[in-house]
Amino acid sequence: MSKFLDRLQKTSSMKESLLCIGLDPDPARMPSPDVFEFCKTIVDSTQSFTAAYKPNMGFFEAFGIDGLKALEKIVEHIRTNYPEIFLIGDGKRGDIGSTSSKYAHAMFNVWDFDAVTVNAFSGFDSIEPFLRYSDRGVFVWCKSSNPDGYQLQDLVVSGQGGKKVFEIIAEYCVEWNSSGNLGLVVGATYPEELATIRGIAPEIPILVPGVGSQSGDLESSVKFGLATETHGLLISSSRGIIYASQQVSQYGNEAAKASATLQKKINNILVDLGRSFLH
Numbered sequence: 001m002s003k004f005l006d007r008l009q010k011t012s013s014m015k016e017s018l019l020c021i022g023l024d025p026d027p028a029r030m031p032s033p034d035v036f037e038f039c040k041t042i043v044d045s046t047q048s049f050t051a052a053y054k055p056n057m058g059f060f061e062a063f064g065i066d067g068l069k070a071l072e073k074i075v076e077h078i079r080t081n082y083p084e085i086f087l088i089g090d091g092k093r094g095d096i097g098s099t100s101s102k103y104a105h106a107m108f109n110v111w112d113f114d115a116v117t118v119n120a121f122s123g124f125d126s127i128e129p130f131l132r133y134s135d136r137g138v139f140v141w142c143k144s145s146n147p148d149g150y151q152l153q154d155l156v157v158s159g160q161g162g163k164k165v166f167e168i169i170a171e172y173c174v175e176w177n178s179s180g181n182l183g184l185v186v187g188a189t190y191p192e193e194l195a196t197i198r199g200i201a202p203e204i205p206i207l208v209p210g211v212g213s214q215s216g217d218l219e220s221s222v223k224f225g226l227a228t229e230t231h232g233l234l235i236s237s238s239r240g241i242i243y244a245s246q247q248v249s250q251y252g253n254e255a256a257k258a259s260a261t262l263q264k265k266i267n268n269i270l271v272d273l274g275r276s277f278l279h
Contacts, residue, residue: 001230002180003135007114008205009230011086012051016277018222018231018270019263020052020088020207022238023074024059025067029243031251035063035070040077042242045252049259052086052234053078054207075111086234087114088207092141094119094126101129108133115139117185117207120169124176134179137205142169142197145187145210166193170200183207188235191220202228209236211262218262222269231275235266 001009012018023042025035032038043053055074060067078085089111093103100118107116107130115137118127130138143153143166153166160168173182184201186194188210198206208221218235225233241262245254270276 004137004181012231013277015051017051017263018233018235018266019050020054020234020236021046021050021241022236023053023055024238031246031248036073039074041252042255045256046259047082049263052088054088054090057091089113089116092117092119097125100126104129108136134181137181137183139183139185139207140173142166142184143186143190143193145189170197174201188221191217191224195224198224205232207234211235211237219269
């Protein structure tokens with residue numbers, strides 16, 4: 001088992017959680033105007049229930065330099081106080097090799113994320129610089145949760161035996177996973193496609209966004225997303241947890257309740273499937 005897979009499984013088992021909480025600070029919805037204080041409150045209130053946090057780079061970058069400084073502080077806060085928790089930098093980075101090498105350096109050496117999300121549209125040489133960091137995870141965007149993702153991801157490629165683009169991406173990722181540090185991003189809004197992808201990649205970790213505000217299918221996501229040998233799965237919720245309340249005095253407590261509820265629902269499904277952390 002690779003260092004990345006081992007770390008992910010140990011963290012999930014220690015926390016008894018497959019939950020990943022997205023940090024998407026939006027000034028239109030934040031109860032606190034201070035980005036760091038908002039994220040810190042969310043983290044301190046929910047850390048007991050989650051295996052991972054997923055800062056969304058776009059939300060922090062939208063605040064300019066102040067947003068990046070807030071991200072730096074929240075990463076440091078998590079590293080200092082909750083070092084066992086997995087950190088995923090959600091930036092969907094991807095470009096030609098020379099540019100991707102700089103993206104990889106920034107995400108792993110500067111921000112010190114345990115894993116990142118990438119866009120493989122430019123092919124293998126665009127994500128190879130990320131994969132060189134063999135102790136870090138690289139989640140390839142395979143089947144997105146947004147409604148219009150089908151426009152490109154579901155295109156049928158005649159020269160590939162009538163397979164859809166997202167299936168071909170999954171097949172390539174199995175081929176590219178020589179260091180055991182590659183994962184996939186598959187939206188919870190497409191459970192049948194998730195099952196297809198898991199059939200193609202039985203052991204590759206899958207990050208599943210779209211549970212919560214996007215009304216993804218939780219039970220099917222857990223059932224179809226689990227790997228064969230390890231759990232190999234993170235169920236991600238962002239707005240459904242961090243904006244469970246917009247009252248200044250309540251948002252931390254309500255985020256804790258929402259994350260505890262989702263963690264419990266996931267674990268109950270695992271019990272029903274005979275895959276609980278107790279086994």
